[in-house]
Amino acid sequence: xxxxxxxxxxxxxxxxxxxxxxxxxxxxxxxxxxxxxxxxxxxxxxxxxxxxxxxxxxxxxxxxxxxxxxxxxxxxxxxxxxxxxxxxxxxxxxxxxxxxxxxxxxxxxxxxxxxxxxxxxxxxxxxxxxxxxxxxxxxxxxxxxxxxxxxxxxxxxxxxxxxxxxxxxxxxxxxxxxxxxxxxxxxxxxxxxxxx
Numbered sequence: 001x002x003x004x005x006x007x008x009x010x011x012x013x014x015x016x017x018x019x020x021x022x023x024x025x026x027x028x029x030x031x032x033x034x035x036x037x038x039x040x041x042x043x044x045x046x047x048x049x050x051x052x053x054x055x056x057x058x059x060x061x062x063x064x065x066x067x068x069x070x071x072x073x074x075x076x077x078x079x080x081x082x083x084x085x086x087x088x089x090x091x092x093x094x095x096x097x098x099x100x101x102x103x104x105x106x107x108x109x110x111x112x113x114x115x116x117x118x119x120x121x122x123x124x125x126x127x128x129x130x131x132x133x134x135x136x137x138x139x140x141x142x143x144x145x146x147x148x149x150x151x152x153x154x155x156x157x158x159x160x161x162x163x164x165x166x167x168x169x170x171x172x173x174x175x176x177x178x179x180x181x182x183x184x185x186x187x188x189x190x191x192x193x194x195x196x
């Protein structure tokens with residue numbers, strides 16, 4: 001991975017995977033990005049119940065990159081110009097090719113993402129997930145799935161930050177964006193990935 005584009009980041013995880021965080025990596029016009037996306041507010045299955053996701057989502061990618069998570073099948077929208085531009089920059093920076101991106105739109109502090117790992121079969125083993133954040137800063141948390149003695153890992157995902165999760169991270173760690181009572185504005189997160 002060609003991360004020499006940035007200042008060197010230390011691995012945020014103490015073991016069983018690699019998570020790198022780079023600040024102020026890329027910029028985008030937030031409103032243009034938000035308006036260019038076909039957002040959906042869908043139900044997902046959690047513990048056998050269907051509930052509305054506490055955020056808006058969108059799935060973009062190459063033809064044939066369907067993605068299933070939480071009982072929800074996502075068929076990709078066609079790449080738009082803004083997403084293709086970000087994808088090209090990330091591929092140059094990381095040396096990884098991506099064929100899809102999941103977007104999450106957090107409208108305020110009450111929108112969130114619960115504990116999960118990106119370990120769906122479509123991603124293969126040891127998938128690399130590259131996450132871009134724009135808008136308000138939000139706390140990102142990781143916890144080890146098996147060793148509860150290992151403290152949670154926490155960091156702030158700020159506007160323009162780039163987070164790279166790779167190696168065995170998705171096998172051993174879960175991550176989330178918790179709700180916050182702070183009065184905060186909008187955030188868009190893009191997680192680029194490769195569907196096999």
